[in-house]
Amino acid sequence: MDWSGVDYCDVFISCLDSHSDGIHSLRSIHCSCGFFLNDNFVYQQKATADGLILRSGGVQRPFVLTRAFFAGSQRYGAVWTGDNAAEWGHLKISIPMCLSLGLVGISFCGADVGGFFKHPSAELLVRWYQAGAYQPFFRAHAHIDTPRREPWLFGSENTALIRESIRQRYALLPYWYQLFYNTHRTGQPVMRPLWVEYPDDVATFSIEDEYLIGKDLLVHPVTDEGATGVTAYLPGKGEVWYDVHTFQKHDGDQSLYIPVTMSSIPVFQRGGSIICRKDRVRRSSSCMENDPYTLYVALSSQGSAEGELYIDDFHTFSFEEAKQFVHRHLSFSANTLSSRNLAPDSQFSTASWIEKIVIFGGSQPSSVTLKNADGTESALEFEFDSTLAVLTLRKPGVNAAADWTVVLR
Structure with missing residues (x-):
């Protein structure tokens, strides 16, 4: 890893000390310096x-973090937004x-x-972790x-809230990784405004306090001090969205008021999507590499869904x-969940497997059958929550790289 924190030149030119030689103005000299x-x-x-x-002998992918950047910098590393301050306004503006x-x-x-400068209150620190x-x-x-601000210095209750936000981040690492692979191939942004996916919905054009991760997760962080509720816009006429924490279903094309407490991070999964997560709690991402996946299947109004899973050696x-x-x-x-290979010419094996499948917006089946690529079949255990219309399939046990089909009857 390399952290390029001062990869720029500070040029301080006083207008009182500057002059024009009749050929080059200060403005032209400044612009030329800027391009350089x-x-x-x-x-x-x-x-x-x-x-x-x-x-690394040409083997390892590098991680480079930089503050100064220009067009093309995305090819070489990550960027952070610079020296912000522990202020609510700076948390809010980090989104746009x-x-x-x-x-x-x-x-x-x-x-x-x-925030880089100043000292955040406990509430601001918790909300910033939740947004970040x-x-x-x-x-x-x-x-x-600045005064020390490790999470455990703000009391056990706030430490637990910060720990939970970090846990949610780690659980979604498979989804983040798949999105970054897609960005690597297509250039599509990982974090995107709503209007990118809903260009015909004028209501999305001015929204700057919520956003999409990929096309399937909508996030509305709490960025106001003392907030007891937020209003999130759920786009898509005829679409549905599911609260990822409660599994509650909401129609699209509406502004939804959401009561919040300090533990709330309003996040919704788009109906019609499948998101892969790793829900086992670990100390680090390296400990998670061979952990099993849980598939979260959010059904559309038409009862369908799709998604992707990408794995390499990281x-x-x-x-x-x-x-x-x-x-x-x-x-x-049509009540059938399947996994199909998008890269038949690739060669890679993984120890990760499918531990659980959670289906939102479905109905209770009489039986669930797993069909493997070799033609063998087995019955799967399941449970159905009729209040939330959530079906949970336990331990399919198939390898994450294998072809398989699950049929609901």
């Missing part, structure tokens, strides 16, 4: 990334800043959680002269150089 510095930002990032790759960066190709971005956990680059950071360039990766298409239609 912008190019320099990218070259410094490239040189750093290349150096880290060289140091990251959305803007994503739209110009800089998807791997985030703000210093808690649902942004592409998630990091707590502060100036060396460290090397083998996914590009040797096609060593898993890329699966997951689909639910």
